[in-house]
Amino acid sequence: MESILKEISEETLLNEAQAIRAEGYRLIQICATTVKEGGYEILYSFGKGYDEMSIRFHTDGKKPVQSISHIFSPAWLYENEIHDLFGLDVCDMVLDFRGGLYRTSVKAPFAHKEEETK
Amino acid sequence: MGNRSVVPFGPQHPVLPEPIHLDLVLEDEKVVDAIPSIGFIHRGLEKLVDKKDFNEMVYVAERICGICSFGHGFGYCDAVEHIMNIEVPKRADYLRTIFFELSRMHSHILWLGLMADAFGFESLFMDSWRVREKILDMFEAATGGRVIFSIVKIGGMRRDVPNEMLREFLKSLDDIERDLEIIIRTFLNDRAVKGRLCGVGVLTPEQVEELGCCGPYLRGSGIRRDTRKLGYAAYDDIEFDIVTSNDCDTYGRSYVRAMEVLQSISIIRQAIAKIPDGPVDTVVKGFPNGEYMTRIEQPRGEACFYVKASGKKFIDRLRVRTPTFANIPALTQTLRGCDLADVPILVLAIDPCISCTER
Amino acid sequence: MKMSKSPWLLHYDASSCNGCDIEVLASTTPRYDVERFGVINTGNPKHADILVVTGGVNNQTKMVVKQLYSQMPDPKVVIAAGICACDGGIFKECYNVNGGVDTVIPVDIYVPGCAVRPEALIDGVVKAVKLLDEKREAMKNHASCEVHYGNTPAKEVKK
Numbered sequence: 001m002e003s004i005l006k007e008i009s010e011e012t013l014l015n016e017a018q019a020i021r022a023e024g025y026r027l028i029q030i031c032a033t034t035v036k037e038g039g040y041e042i043l044y045s046f047g048k049g050y051d052e053m054s055i056r057f058h059t060d061g062k063k064p065v066q067s068i069s070h071i072f073s074p075a076w077l078y079e080n081e082i083h084d085l086f087g088l089d090v091c092d093m094v095l096d097f098r099g100g101l102y103r104t105s106v107k108a109p110f111a112h113k114e115e116e117t118k
Numbered sequence: 119m120g121n122r123s124v125v126p127f128g129p130q131h132p133v134l135p136e137p138i139h140l141d142l143v144l145e146d147e148k149v150v151d152a153i154p155s156i157g158f159i160h161r162g163l164e165k166l167v168d169k170k171d172f173n174e175m176v177y178v179a180e181r182i183c184g185i186c187s188f189g190h191g192f193g194y195c196d197a198v199e200h201i202m203n204i205e206v207p208k209r210a211d212y213l214r215t216i217f218f219e220l221s222r223m224h225s226h227i228l229w230l231g232l233m234a235d236a237f238g239f240e241s242l243f244m245d246s247w248r249v250r251e252k253i254l255d256m257f258e259a260a261t262g263g264r265v266i267f268s269i270v271k272i273g274g275m276r277r278d279v280p281n282e283m284l285r286e287f288l289k290s291l292d293d294i295e296r297d298l299e300i301i302i303r304t305f306l307n308d309r310a311v312k313g314r315l316c317g318v319g320v321l322t323p324e325q326v327e328e329l330g331c332c333g334p335y336l337r338g339s340g341i342r343r344d345t346r347k348l349g350y351a352a353y354d355d356i357e358f359d360i361v362t363s364n365d366c367d368t369y370g371r372s373y374v375r376a377m378e379v380l381q382s383i384s385i386i387r388q389a390i391a392k393i394p395d396g397p398v399d400t401v402v403k404g405f406p407n408g409e410y411m412t413r414i415e416q417p418r419g420e421a422c423f424y425v426k427a428s429g430k431k432f433i434d435r436l437r438v439r440t441p442t443f444a445n446i447p448a449l450t451q452t453l454r455g456c457d458l459a460d461v462p463i464l465v466l467a468i469d470p471c472i473s474c475t476e477r
Numbered sequence: 478m479k480m481s482k483s484p485w486l487l488h489y490d491a492s493s494c495n496g497c498d499i500e501v502l503a504s505t506t507p508r509y510d511v512e513r514f515g516v517i518n519t520g521n522p523k524h525a526d527i528l529v530v531t532g533g534v535n536n537q538t539k540m541v542v543k544q545l546y547s548q549m550p551d552p553k554v555v556i557a558a559g560i561c562a563c564d565g566g567i568f569k570e571c572y573n574v575n576g577g578v579d580t581v582i583p584v585d586i587y588v589p590g591c592a593v594r595p596e597a598l599i600d601g602v603v604k605a606v607k608l609l610d611e612k613r614e615a616m617k618n619h620a621s622c623e624v625h626y627g628n629t630p631a632k633e634v635k636k
Contacts, residue, residue, distance in 0.1 A: 023268070027330050028413075029422050029439040036428075045411065045422070050348055074330035074447040076478045102156050102476075103537050109162055137490055137538070158537050159492045161571040169570050181567055184496020185590055228499065231506075247506035254503075265496045265592045473495045 003052045010057045010065070017055075017068045020046050026051060030035075030078035032086045034110065040088060044068070064089035077101075085110040119168055121146065127461060127475040138465065138472050144458060152453035154328035154446055160476040166435050171431045172198060176271055179423075182438060183474040184265050185228065188221040189416045190474075191270045193423040194436065196350060197412040198272050201427060204400060210274035212393040215352040216284075217257075217269065219389070223294075224253040226375045226382075229469045230305060230369075233372065236462045237314040242304055249297045256287055274399030284390045291383050302376045306369075315369040319452035319464045322366060329448045333419020333441050334378070335468060338371035340364040345415035356388045368467045375469075405429050416441050418469045440474035481606035483515035487525035489545055492574060493532025497559035498594030501529055504595035511599055522548035527605050528582075529556045531593070533565040533574045539581050546582045552612035554605040556586045559593040566591060 008016050025046035033041045046053045055064040059065060065082075067090050069075040079090040080101040087108025127140040137158040143151040166178050179194035180187045192214055199206060206214075231246030254264045260279045261267035269276050305311060321329070326339040336343060337360065344360045346353045361377040363370035407429035413422050419441030427433040445468040452464050504511050505518050519525050522545045534542055546555065557578045560566035564577040576586050578619050585608055588601040 007171075010369060026327055028420075029424075029437075031424050031435075031437040031439070031446075033426055033435045033437070036434075043424070049343070050345075052411075072330070073328060074444070077443065077446055088363060097155075102160055102161070103158075104160060104573050109572045137541070158535075158541075159490065159532070160535070160537075160573050161492055161533075161568045162573040163568060163571055165572060166568075166570060178567060181494045181496070181591075184494045184499060187494075187496065244507055247503065248508060251503070251506075251508040263592075264594065265499060266494075471495065473493065 005054045005055075007054065008057050010059050010063075012070070013057060013066050014048050014068065017044070017071045020053065021071050024048055027072035027074055027078075028052070030075065030082065032082045032088060032110070034086070040086060042082070046072075059088070059089055062084075064091040067091060067093040069094040084108070087106070087111040092103075119454065122150070127465075138470055140453075140461075140465070142453070142458070142461065144425045145459050149453050149456050149458060149461065152450045153434070154450060155406055156476050158476070159473050160284055163477050165437065167433050167436050169432075172427065173272060173402075175433065175436065177268060179436070179438070180266055180268055180270075182440070182477055183471050185225050185471060186221060186416045186421075186474070187266045188217050188270065189414060189421065190423075190438070191268070192218065192351070193412050193414045193416075193421055193438075195270050196271050196414070197410045197423045197425040198406050198427075198433075200410040200412065201406040201408040201425060202272075202401060202402065202404070204273050206274050206407060207397050207400060208394050209278070209396045210398040211278055212389050212458070213275050213398060214270065215356070215389045216279075216287075216386050216393075218351065219385045220253055220256060222417045223379050223382045224257075225469075226379045227253070227298075227301075229375060229417075229466075230301065230372070230379075232306070233463075233466050234311075236466050237311065237312065239308075242301065245297075246301055249294055249301065252290055252294050252297075256290055259283060259286070271399065273402040274397075278398045278437050281393075281395075284393065288387065288390060290424050291386060295380070295383055298379060300463050302380075306373060309407070312369065313373055314463060316365070316367060317459055318368045319456065319467055320367045321452060325451070326448065330444055331419070331448045332444050333416070333469075334374040335419065335445050335448060337362045337374045338368075339366045340370075345413050345420045348413065350414060352389060352392075355392060356385055358385055368463060371467055406433060410417060418442055418471060418474070419444065426440070438477060440471070440473040440477070442468060442471045446475070480612045483517070484526045484570050484602070484606050484609060485517050485519045485524050486511075486520055486527050486529055486602070487522055487545065487549070488531070489538075489542060491530050491532040491534045491538040491542055491562065491578065492568070493559065493561055494592075496499055497531035497590075498590045499562070500592050500595055501531060501558060501598060504598050509595040509599060511602060514602075516602060522546075523550065525549050526552070526609055527554050527556060527602065529558050529598075530562050530578045530584075531558045533561045533568055533576055535573050535575055539575065542578065542581050551568065552609055552616055554585045554608050554612070555582055556588060556598075556601050556605055557584045558588045558598055560589055560591045563587045563589060 025048045028045040031043045043056045052106045076095040079099045084102040125142045140154040180191035183189045227250040231243045235240035261269045271333040363373045406427035409426040411424045422439040424437040568574045
């Protein structure tokens with residue numbers, strides 16, 4: 001099994017995704033993480049056979065993130081999840097729930113890191 | 119063109135003990151679209167990393183789901199062990215493999231039972247669950263718990279399972295195999311069962327790859343991929359073939375699950391034959407610092423555990439991508455164009471674990 | 478005729494991890510077989526005498542639990558099965574969990590355990606049927622109390 005992680009910039013996301021798709025990868029998951037210094041990291045994992053490849057970029061969350069759901073069709077599920085839990089805007093999703101996928105009592109609960117209590 | 123109407127499916131629905139919610143758009147008796155929504159069991163447990171330290175998170179991870187509980191605990195531990203460069207003792211690796219496969223058996227047998235219940239074969243349901251109790255007995259003997267047993271921890275296993283008990287396991291497995299033969303024969307050959315399963319929810323191999331499916335859903339459409347072949351725990355030392363079916367429908371998925379139960383028995387037998395003696399845990403010093411993504415094969419398919427930590431008692435992020443979550447696009451795809459009466463069968467075909475999905 | 482001869486059970490998963498749910502289901506299968514006591518697992522709240530809730534409640538399931546409870550005919554008994562249903566358990570600190578079932582509807586019997594064991598659950602059901610008979614007796618003796626079917630308002634219990 002091979003595992004590669006590539007840091008990219010937000011602007012090149014669609015180009016990178018296209019290239020990865022052309023190589024025959026499938027989407028495994030998309031994961032957002034809050035960064036201590038501010039903003040978010042978004043990690044995309046792809047798989048081909050047993051190999052794994054990830055790309056990651058940093059965003060300040062002010063601009064909407066480009067959707068890759070027209071390149072990898074199941075991406076709408078993960079992108080809606082990121083929108084609902086992190087409050088990040090994702091544009092051009094194939095299927096946009098507009099915040100209705102997760103019904104949470106707190107809006108965008110993952111957007112801020114809580115201060116350590118212990 | 120008939121009248122369009124929207125029928126809500128769930129949250130309280132007899133086919134599943136769990137609250138799944140789908141909005142079904144119907145045109146007379148045909149489903150034209152299905153829109154899932156999440157949140158009835160969403161607890162937000164990934165957020166608990168702020169409140170529970172990295173050792174306590176094992177218990178939280180195990181409670182992502184009560185059916186594949188062991189796998190979730192293991193996946194989280196495996197990710198943290200990789201970050202902290204902990205070498206787990208060989209015996210612990212083998213024990214993990216044994217528990218993993220027992221979990222797979224109990225999960226698949228549970229599913230066979232629920233599926234039988236969904237198409238109205240009550241006695242098959244009861245019989246499957248009767249056999250499943252024998253697996254729970256093994257869990258109880260070894261750990262004290264029936265469904266959630268917290269035996270895995272960072273650095274190894276919480277307690278050893280003596281060799282005499284493992285030999286007892288072998289005897290129980292012989293029993294289970296005998297009982298299963300009848301259940302599986304009925305499940306795969308009965309005319310009435312075939313009538314409900316064959317040709318329902320067809321997805322071609324190209325479609326399942328495109329939709330990002332995993333687990334028996336993938337293998338039921340003829341794609342040979344099983345994350346266990348990555349060789350985590352002791353799977354490297356064990357020989358097994360990937361079960362696939364070329365039927366590409368609900369029958370194919372049932373066949374894969376039924377055969378995987380038998381395969382698990384063979385894996386456990388091999389593991390018990392090869393298990394070395396020795397300690398089952400190592401001392402864990404310090405706090406994790408780094409990131410890692412573990413991929414494991416849960417009964418329902420590939421699960422990913424992403425852990426990010428920065429050298430503190432509390433980890434920064436735990437992200438679990440569960441197999442049911444990955445299979446939702448495929449579920450909505452198979453629901454389009456099906457009969458309303460087939461909806462429960464198609465929902466069950468992904469072996470939905472809503473508490474996994476919503477976390 | 479005593480109701481305890483054949484109490485019907487309605488199970489709802491408020492936000493459980495599934496562990497308790499499968500144990501509730503397991504108690505109806507051959508090993509434990511509560512059906513031999515006349516207990517039947519039903520999907521319809523209007524048929525049910527005992528409501529078994531697993532898992533803590535959140536804002537989504539609050540309404541569903543209330544609705545199921547109000548649809549059940551009197552007398553009725555509520556069992557909170559598992560530690561999460563009792564007080565929130567390990568998920569108490571989660572942002573999307575409000576706490577135990579008793580934050581929404583009155584709970585008569587608390588069954589602890591993570592996950593709840595079928596033996597404990599059966600014990601809870603046995604206690605519930607006794608309570609069911611008592612409640613029925615009380616209803617008979619109480620002249621002003623009529624048997625409601627369907628529209629009994631759920632009383633909210635403040636913590």
